């Protein structure tokens with residue numbers, strides 16, 4: 254087998270001098286550099302599966318919100334969550350092994366991790382719509398074949414669908430079965446839960462969905478076939494930016510990242526004032542809502558607003574179900590969360606807030622410490638996870654009133670509707686529609702629950718982003734030395750000012766976030782901190 258792995262690996266050689274790093278969401282870079290990485294990720298999947306006694310590992314080939322010329326690859330653990338963090342290091346090690354040492358490093362990992370090579374290995378994989386996807390799939394398949402891994406190719410899927418299928422595959426036929434192991438099973442699960450959660454309520458007006466010209470477009474259209482039609486009081490959805498034939502259009506002037514960072518609608522949107530709109534990202538694991546207010550212009554309903562909406566609704570339901578004394582609800586955010594949202598959750602809703610570093614893996618983990626863990630990054634990536642105790646309470650509590658019975662029924666439906674494995678734009682979209690329908694809210698009413706502090710996110714390109722090292726959930730810089738003090742003195746000049754800088758784990762850039770009392774002050778603070786980062790980046794080369 255070793256000779257066969259080496260021979261296959263020689264067809265996917267590592268480019269000279271390139272250093273790879275398993276980042277915020279796996280390996281991500283220009284697609285033409287990824288061939289050897291994807292091959293080696295296939296080998297890691299084999300090791301991980303064997304280590305876990307032959308459970309199925311998921312592999313997703315996507316670069317999500319990144320531009321069309323990028324691609325990436327990430328691993329999914331058997332329950333559908335992100336790869337256990339200690340394995341990121343092993344993946345990085347194997348990705349960086351010299352071509353001639355690859356088999357040696359692979360066997361050493363096998364030995365060090367006490368993996369029995371005779372254990373069967375299984376993997377499933379899928380990709381998004383990027384033009385570079387099919388060639389990378391070939392590299393992956395070569396590695397899976399040569400490492401003796403049984404695999405299923407699911408073709409094109411959204412990232413959350415692949416997470417769903419990974420969990421379904423590993424729980425099939427057990428009491429924890431998560432659903433039917435097929436794409437159809439995913440649509441059926443979501444649509445049945447949606448109908449049940451809506452409980453006869455209807456939304457008002459259409460929802461315009463911008464699909465970022467990514468895989469979310471065809472998958473949303475497929476989902477719509479399973480959902481009740483407008484004739485039955487179902488959703489009215491206008492799909493825009495669903496061109497998957499022109500590869501250059503992906504995430505270009507559209508999508509969740511564009512809307513969040515530019516703080517404006519995609520130019521292609523024809524939505525009228527007050528119309529509900531949302532944008533997915535390239536692999537449909539993020540969603541952002543927005544609308545145009547005739548008085549105040551563009552209004553963003555980002556991940557923070559989705560988190561507060563979900564926490565409010567589920568909090569009300571647990572009270573009505575008389576479960577609020579026994580279930581702990583908490584909200585998990587990152588440093589990007591708007592200060593006004595954190596304040597609102599803690600002071601108005603009365604729920605604890607936990608702050609973690611960027612990356613769904615961190616938020617998800619922290620959220621599982623609650624019975625109802627609501628986690629969303631401000632960029633729209635998130636979900637709500639329910640503990641086994643919460644699920645037991647939803648399903649076994651004997652209702653003593655019709656109101657309690659209704660609340661329990663809605664909670665059960667939500668636990669099926671909300672993807673328990675990872676943030677899922679399609680599932681989150683249905684969750685928001687459900688809540689707005691129950692509350693009979695327009696986006697404007699949702700928007701006014703609290704007022705965001707004006708904020709600005711800037712992307713700064715530097716020579717080496719890795720010199721920017723942070724602590725305290727990425728809120729403070731420890732390196733380059735002295736930079737944080739300079740940043741603090743800039744922030745001190747602004748009313749309600751807050752700012753931080755951190756290296757992106759998915760793009761070759763440093764991100765600067767700033768918020769302040771007014772729009773112009775937030776912009777000004779962001780500009781000044783970005784200039785500081787640029788300057789430090791050029792000094793410490």
Ligand code: G16
Pocket residue numbers: 277278316317318319534538539611612613614630632634756757758759760764
């Ligand atoms: C990925 C991660 C998210 C993260 C985002 C940006 O999202 O899954 O948790 O917020 O990258 O990360 P960074 O600021 O480190 O570049 P996606 O949607 O691109 O997979």
